[in-house]
Ligand SMILES: O=C(O)C1=C[C@@H](OP(=O)(O)O)[C@@H](O)[C@H](O)C1
C-alpha cells in the first residue's frame with residue numbers, strides 16, 4: 319500500500335490513458351454506519367454492525383459514544399467472516415468530552431443522546447465545525463427540556479447538561495439549513511419520556527432521502543414512527559417512546575463514495591462495476607443511476623451489483639440536487655468535462671457544508687480554465703478546455719474526489735491534501751490507482 323501523503327502535499331491526480339474497466343469494492347456508508355452506531359447505543363440489548371465504514375467520521379462517532387460509556391468492540395464478525403463491530407449499550411455517562419471533528423452526523427446526532435447521560439457532555443471540534451449550523455438542534459433540545467451552555471451563537475463548542483432523561487414532546491425546527499436537525503431529534507426520540515414530534519417550519523428541506531434513512535433505520539430497530547409519507551401531516555414526524563432492539567445490521571456500500579468511480583467510467587467511456595449495490599435503498603447516491611445516465615452513461619443493476627458504462631460522450635444536465643446535495647461536487651466535476659452546459663439547482667445549503675462548496679467548486683474549476691458561476695442556489699457550468707494546476711480542497715473530502723475526476727481527463731492536475739478523503743473514504747488514493755491499474 320502507498321504511504322499516506324502529508325496533508326500539505328500535492329497529489330498528482332492520475333490521468334487516464336484509456337477507458338477504465340474495473341470492479342471497485344466501495345466501503346460502507348458513512349450515513350448508515352453513524353445512524354447504526356447511535357441506534358445501537360440507545361438500544362436495550364447488544365447489537366452487531368457488519369461491514370461498518372472505518373473512516374474519520376465514523377471513528378469519531380464510535381469514540382464519542384465510548385466517551386459516554388458505550389462499549390464498542392471492533393473485530394471479526396459473529397460468523398468469523400469480515401469486519402464487524404459489537405455494540406454493548408449501557409447507561410449513558412457524563413462527564414464526557416466529545417470531539418466532533420467536522421462530522422455533521424456527530425455534531426448533530428449526539429447532543430440529543432447527551433441529554434440522556436447522567437452528567438455534562440462537552441462538545442468541540444475542528445474550526446469549521448464552529449461555523450456549521452447547529453441552532454436547530456440546540457433550540458429544539460432546550461424547548462424539549464434540556465440545559466445547554468453555548469456561547470450564544472447557537473453553534474459549537476457547547477455543553478449539554480444531561481440529567482439521565484428528557485421530557486420530549488412536540489417541537490418546531492427550521493431544518494432548511496440541514497436535514498440532520500430532523501434526523502438528530504428523531505434518532506433519540508424513542509428514548510425521550512414523551513417521544514418526539516418534530517414539525518419543520520422552514521420553506522425548504524434538503525436531503526429528504528437522509529430523513530427517510532433515519533425513519534427506516536428507526537423502524538428496523540422496533541421504533542414506531544409516523545411520517546408525512548405514512549399518512550401524517552406534511553412536514554411532521556412523530557416518534558413514540560419505547561425500547562429499541564439490538565440488531566445485526568450489514569452496512570451497505572457508500573453510494574455517494576461510489577460516485578467518483580462511476581464518474582471515471584463516464585468520463586473515460588469505460589466500465590466500472592460496484593458490487594453489492596443495494597436493490598432498494600434510501601441512500602441519495604442511488605440517484606446517480608439516473609443522473610449519470612442522463613449525462614451520457616448507462617447502467618445495469620444485477621444481483622451482483624451495479625455495472626456502469628460510459629458511452630464516450632458526456633452531456634450537461636439541468637437538475638435540482640436539493641435531495642442529494644452531497645453529490646454536487648462530483649456532478650460539477652463531470653459537468654465541467656461535458657459537451658454542453660449544466661445548471662445545478664436547489665443546493666444553497668452547501669455553502670455551510672465542509673466548506674462553502676459552491677464557492678470552492680467555482681474557484682477551483684475556473685482556476686483550471688473553466689467557466690463556472692454561482693447562482694443563488696447552485697452553479698452554472700459552461701464547459702471549456704481545461705488545463706493542469708493545483709486543485710485546492712479546503713479540508714473537504716468531496717472536493718478532493720471532484721478534483722480527481724477532472725484529473726482523469728486533464729493532464730497535470732495536482733490535488734492538495736488528498737488525505738482529507740479520510741473523512742469518509744480513507745482508501746481513496748489506493749482504490750483510485752487500483753481502478754486505473756485495472757484499465
Ligand atoms: O444525515 C446524513 O447522514 C447526511 C445528511 C445530509 O446533510 P445536510 O442535510 O446537512 O445536507 C448530507 O449532506 C450529509 O452528507 C449526510
Ligand SMILES: C=C(OP(=O)(O)O)C(=O)O
Pocket residue numbers: 420421422423644671672716742
Ligand atoms: C455534507 C457532508 O458531510 P456531513 O455529514 O459532515 O454533513 C458530506 O459528506 O458531503
